[in-house]
Amino acid sequence: IADLTKPPSPLQTIITRFHLIITRADLSTLAGDNRLNDQIINFYLNLLVERNATDPHLPRLYAMNTFFVPKLLSSGHAALRRWTRKVDLFAHDLILVPVHIAGLDHWCMAIVDLGQHTIRYYDSLGGGRPNHQVMDALERYLREESLDKRGKPLERPDYEKRHMRECPRQEYSNDCGVFSCAFAEHEARKVAVKGFGQAQMAYFRRKMVYEISKGRLLT
Template identity: 55%
Template sequence: WLNDEVINFYMSLLTERSEKRSGVLPATYAINTFFVPRLLQAGHAGIKRWTRKVDLFSKDIIPVPVHCNGVHWCMAIIHLRNKTIRYYDSKGKPNRPVLDALEKYLREESIFKPKKQFDTSDFVIESVQNIPRQLDGSDCGIFSCMFAEYITCDVPITFTQSEMLYFRKKMALEIVDGEL
């Protein structure tokens, strides 16, 4: 099991790697695990200050971890360059409320930064079904982090459940080193 602190730290490593490898990897800004619950509870007004120091619209990819019912991790990915908002659940369950909230958030955030209406009408917004599935009850956090890892590296998602122990050890080393 991964807790929110581990997920948040790993998300910060994705953001830092993007900054260090600017021009090589997609520009990435990872959101923390508290974002979606607050967004669903209070809307844009409840979280508009959370990104005041970053222009999300200058980024290519925005990974957004989602903790479902306090027991299962999923990953939403706002991919501005590809014009998609996708939800990745290793158990295969869709989550339209999160997708709709993220789309609405982008439109509302654009009013403040960059102060022009952001059009999502040509975005593909979907829960992705053709992705690796978890076969146990404890690897959802690893799956979610790896969905973000692969997408922020611009590589196809090709891993399987059998690689989770390797990824768990790899993530532990990266967290100890403080670098991906």
């Protein structure tokens, strides 16, 4: 695993899937206490989607990429219509939405639970205030997406918005991306988002290096 995250060839392609190219430099963001980049987070979320698609006992997933929320906040649904032109979001159970807080250079994870009409927001820093801006924008997006793609309003237009205050917390500033991926992975298996913390981050990082380089999840 260590060989995959080190020079001498940072631009060497390790794997290409999901229209994403993962290089040695990308994998190096999983080494030590580096901060994860967009490529790693997007690839990992696609692995979750792929795993769940082959197991009828797991929720049907759709993953937004890391550029979705910035575009949504800056330009609204109209700028994103083409992103889902071949996708029925409402045929899924959960939508995984990575959230980057630019001012803090910090990753969070939002989970849109279409069955429970709930948006759950995970922030490994805890966060004293819920991120109403993102959760409200996601709710508006769902309303407009339903009207645009299905020609009808949401069955329940008002989603419950939950800031998951009791989620595991990070202790080191650069582990937010790993925590966010772990939140998504637990949600994808419909298991409680607990039982891990800072002590498990080195293991999660090594595991993600292996899974991404092999193009499949271990579990």
